[in-house]
Amino acid sequence: MSQSQAQKKQEQDAYKKLAQKHQPKPPLLKNVIMAFLVGGAISAVGQAFINYFAARGMPPDKAGAPAAIVMVFLGALLTGLGVYDSIAKVGGAGAAVPITGYANSIVATAMEFKREGWIMGMSARMFQIAGPVIVYAVVSGVVVGLIRWFLAGVQ
Template structure:
């Protein structure tokens, strides 16, 4: 019986605890995530069709998807999609937007400055910190080894 050591108990608990339905979760994540990317691609194609540059089109894709995400979050629908799709709605930029918007709504009761303003980045803050810091390091390394060898393109 697993009462003796903490490690044995942990192993026993792992065996006892039901696992997440990983195949179902992966399937849902796949098609929802894929679908969000397809919607992005359609917006991108439309922007190109209207004669925008590629960079501008990319920005417009981000803005549109973030808007859709904000809209669904404000209607209290995004968490249901997230519960169903898991990483499928988390990994696309919609999930990033949702992680900024949801604490903003949550902490509204603490006021607009110290609540909404401060808590907005409780979940997404690390993403910006690590993303931007990594990009600075990438830039500095690129500056030092400014050769085609490091940049394969």
């Protein structure tokens, strides 16, 4: 590092320290409580559908899939109606982490980029946020599955 670079670095560090005390902290406790309540409520709604499908005679471990599909439908609908971003403003991760948040990320981007065309706009961009989620789910799922299979196989 040259002398001028070192000096620049020192200046930047000093500024970082000075700026630090002016930074507002996110209201962590309030945010976490709201995330808990909103995420919990969405999960409870999901439970209602699981219970409903189970009551219709579906085995409990099979009722999760149709319930998830209904939740995706609801997340997509509320996004289209312009409601989901308001829920997220209050709920933060409580709205982003449930499967409805995943649906929201697809509809929100698809709607936004429809103006750039139905193919290269809407359809290409609908995975801007959901794409990485699918990519990492698949890659980690395959890797974890193979490791588990290999270890179990050796046993």
